Amino acid sequence: MALLEVSDLRTSFYTRGGVVRAVDGVSFTLDKGETLGIVGESGSGKSVTCYSLMKLIPEPPGRIESGTAIFDGQDLLRMSARDLRKVRGNRISMIFQDPMTSLNPYLRISTQLIEALRIHRDIDKKAALNKAIAALEEVGIPGASSRVHQYPHEFSGGMRQRVMIAMALITEPDLLIADEPTTALDVTVQAQILDIIKERQERLGTAVILVTHDLGVVAGTCDKVNVMYGGKLMESGTAEQVFYDPIHPYTRSLQKTIPSLQTKGADLYTIPGLPPDVSKPINGCAFYPRCPYPKVAQPEGERPQLVENGDGHCFADCRFCDSSAPIESVLPKHDAGDVDTAQDIREGEGAA
Amino acid sequence: MSDHSETAVLADEPVPPPIEANEIAAEELEEGSSLWRDAWHRLKRNRLAVSSLFIFIFIALFCVVGPWLSPYDSQTQDLFLGAVGPSADHWFGTDTLGRDLMVRVMEGGRISLLVGLVATLVALLIGVMYGATAGYLGGKVDSAMMRFVDLLYALPFTIFVILLMVAFGRSLWLIFVAIGCIEWLTTARIVRSGVISLKKQEFVEAANSLGFSHMRIIVRHLIPNVLGPVIVVATLTVPAVMLLEAFLSFLGLGIQPPNASWGVLINEGQQNMEIFPWMLIFPAFFFALTLFCLNFLGDGLRDALDPKSAKD
Structure with a gap:
């Protein structure tokens, strides 16, 4: 049995500006000793997912709407405060940003x-x-x-x-949740910290959830990867599947932003626009306004469901764009001085 | 310090530990660590604070033990003598009724110090717990608790005290209660605002994620962090309380003749200061000296309580 089994986790924040659906139906499993990476841009719901598991969401304005998180046979989301305190810091620990x-x-x-x-x-x-x-x-x-x-x-x-x-x-916990543990540190120290987490994990057999927006970190340390966008999973699978064979347009775009994979001397690739505002209802696909692939349909209805590829590789089955088309043909040209970033961002804002 | 250890990590060299850490470490194994013990270590290095502490202790001893050693009684009048200036017989002189001023200053000091310290302590205890609870819980509880504070603020102090006097009769303890009831409000507000800004910090979240109870987080993690401003408030509260007591006495609600407090003595002295200046000078000197000492002590204590201010 899996150590942690999260299904259909939904967490919202009730703010004056509306209901922010920070996490909107996330499911995943984690085995003993495994490392799960959660990647995504700012505001994609990665941290909120972790905080929800520990029930560290400030309530109000936050609320865990639904879902279960079965940790070693017990549902973390329905535990009494007293029982939860016995789990926190004892069987599940957390490292902060x-x-x-x-x-x-x-x-x-x-x-x-x-x-x-x-x-x-x-x-x-x-x-x-x-x-x-x-x-x-x-x-x-x-x-x-x-x-x-x-x-x-x-x-x-x-x-x-x-x-x-x-x-x-x-306390030698069974699960360590690391919420962007290296973001505030300089690059040389980052590597050391990750090595230490890895080394301790192997020694103690701890499962790790590593939240990060550094794709290099995920590729180097994780067994499994969840890619999140706008509060939903876009793609999940083993690190190899997600990085070497990405299916969803968002994952592919993310992969293209890794500097070391880009041509030397060329301008770095960025995904145009801004992450979606999850306080407004998302029509069809959250990534649609920024998607570099040729669009084949207007976004409408429910957001795409996760489908499995047969070997545990899941992805949101997008029906609004043609992800088989070559991405370069639709990319905005990034010549110096041609398109300035501010312009891009403004356009993105308008679209989102 | 931090830059130093950073390079050490990179070079993979052990950092020579500061000597002081070793000293404390050795003691700590036996005694266990405590915020106050560390603060005492740091306070000892602050000369101004330590001398203030000694002067304060001296004044307190002077007031507490003095009257027993003096040949005079604070209430025996000598109307034939009247008011005379400082002399070999009466070091501080006598007042208009021929009472020895030194004994009166000592006995007045007993009451002033008692009122000042007890009322402040009570005010701090209530204020810190109340403010920390309100700030930590936040939301509606916080609003309700702080509106209650506003309510008490709005209550005219004199009327409040007169009501208490009417209901319970006149006593020294009632002055403590009345003053304590008023003075904790400021502390509560300061602690609450401190706690509100602190509780968003990650170390509180970290404490939560380690499974600590709310009570533990408030008492062990939040309150020590707001002690700095609280100590400063306390040092300002003590003189304020002493002055309030003088004010109440002046109105006839506090200490009544023939008993005296510094406030009462200063008040009497001020009425006669052009003819018998010593009647003002001596009580005022002790009052001022005490307040100076408490201020310096409070300042030193605030620095001592903050680990970051250690200059070593």
Whole structure:
């Protein structure tokens, strides 16, 4: 049985500007020890998906409308607050985007590490401290036995993210949710942090959900990938399937934006326009206004359903464009000075 | 510091730990860590704050122990003597009724300090818990709780106190209650706004994701973060409370003659200051000195409570 089985998760935010359907019917499964990458642009619902699983959505304005998230036989979305606290930090842990603000500036690292451990385990202070030091050593913090007593501001960004990883993994959870763990860090540190997550995961057999908008990261570390757009899954499958054989126009466009896959010297490819405004009803296809493929029909009705390719490779079955046509023929020309980006964005806004 | 460790990561070299961390580390294993113990470590390095603390303790001892050592009684009048200036017999002089001013300053200090500290402490306790709860829960609960605060703000203080006096009769404890009831409002507002800005921060979310209870998050994670401004408010509250007490006494609602507080003594002295200036100078000096000490102490405490302000 899968460790985590999410089906038809829907989370909305009731704002003054209308109902924002941040996550609109997302389903996926995750096995023990597996890494699932969730990719997508800003506002595509990747983070909200994760926060919903932990029930960390601020209510109101947020609300988990429907769906189930069966974690080890229990539905996370229907658990009592008390039971949920026993799962959080114990069996499911989370790493946040910005390590600069995710540690309490007023408490020593040791206090924060030990607190997480002592809440969930019956362990005395001294043993907990030793475990905290060991956890810091495991994430590669030099001089852990003395640095454990320092305050967060005495650590650099990369170091703090290591501390966060140590804190999240100190209870040896079954599932680690990493919400863009490397976004706030510089590139050299990013690679180290990912290596550490990977290494700890292999050692502890933890399943990982990695939220990111860095496709390179996903390709390098994930077993499975979910591509999200406008609150829905556009495509899901193994990393190989999604990256080497993308089917949905959005995934294909995303793949084309990876700088290292583009011709040297040419302008970098970007998807024109902006992500859709999910507070307004989406007619037919959320990606339609930005889709670079030749359009064959006007978008209308329900958004396309996910269909399976036979080997676990799922994609939203788009019926409004011809994704078999070569993409280049319809691309807006990106000659320097010809189309400026501001223009693109304005057009995109109008379309969305 | 942070740049330093960053390069260390890149070069894969261990960072030499700061010596201070080791010192504390050794103690910590035995005593366990606490915010206040760390703050005390840092406070000890602030000379102004430490000397203020000592002067304050001295004043407190002077007021508490002094009257027992003095040959005079604060209420025995010597109408033949009248008001005389400082002399070998009466170091601070005497008041118009011939009472020894030094003993009166000491006994007045007892009451002023008691009112100042107890009322402030009560105000802080209520204000911090109330404000933190309102700020953390937010939404309708917050609105309801803060409207109640507004309501109390709008209540005229004097009328409130007179009502209390009528209902419960006159007593020192009633002054604590009355002043405490008014002074916690500001604290509550400050703590609430602090908590509201803090609760959006990721460390609160992280604490939530680690399965901490709301109570724990409020008490362990949020309140320490707002203590800085609260301490400053506290140091401003103590003089405010002492002045309020003087005001109440002036109206005949607070301390009644022959008892005295600094406020009462200053008031008396101010009426006679052109003829018998010592009657104003001595109580005013102690009052001012106490307030100075509390201010410096509060300032030092605020710095000490913030780990980032450590200058080492």
